[in-house]
Amino acid sequence: MSAQIKLTHTFEAPRELVFQAFTKSEHLQNWWGPKGWAFEVLQADFRPGGVFHYSQKPEDGNKMWVKFEYSEIVESEKIVYTSYFSDAEGNKVRAPFDENWPMGTLTTLTFTESEGKTILTVVLAPVSPTEAEDKIFRESKDMVKEGFSGTFDQLAEYLLKIS
Template sequence: MISGDTADREIVVSRLINAPRELVFEAFTEVRHLEQWWGPAGFSTKTRSFEFRVGGDWDFVMHGPDGTEYQEWITWSEIDAPARISMVHGESRDDPNAFASLLTFEPDGEQTRIVMRAVFPTKELRDEAVEKYHAIEGGEQTLHNLATYVAELTGKDVD
């Protein structure tokens, strides 16, 4: 869970998505959707196991455009459908560098504002994620992919 003063350890990205909150939430919580859009531009995702429930895991591999494979693991720590999801994200279940994330889904008329807030264990790990792995741009690209995918489902324009 995210609490306290975390400004020097966090990354926040958000996007307005041209779809109702329930659909945006579903796209984040069903593996058949996630594998279609998850990750930055040029990445693809292959799931090894997925169980969306508090305490459940998503074990997956992200394939980078250069062929690099990134082992990834998420466990869901809170689910309040369709408003918010809390999770821990790392390379494996026992990753000492795993970070906490809070996703909020806020209705905005016919659209949904999604906010992804990641809090790292240390400022140094946050800085490494930003500088080495381009986490801010990657988060923005991931939300763009989500917006594009949901637009394909609804037949609406991507905002």
């Protein structure tokens, strides 16, 4: 079985607001990605079959492009997409940090509300990985969790500002 990474985060905000923070580029640009990186949305078409294409750039590094292809959306409850590193035109490319990173990663976000808070569950899995891709994905579990944790801390701060 392919590797899978699962993480959860609880936000002090209603589910509808957290869901909107993931689906509207005017929200995403305020919190998505690594802290301190420039973020630019090229395309935001939030629907099954739609695409979210953006760039992110560290202060001292090169711009990286990422593309999400949405496959399932259940309003306020669930978002499923496959993410790819891409070029500026949206063509799939190898990850700039490791040639063995999986070409595609299936991401499932589930939003559950409990007592006015939102519990977000994220499940990531490589799409049709080679043995080397599966291995690097497994070995990167802590890095992936750390990256999402920092991003979710930024979202938590942002939600406090807008709620």
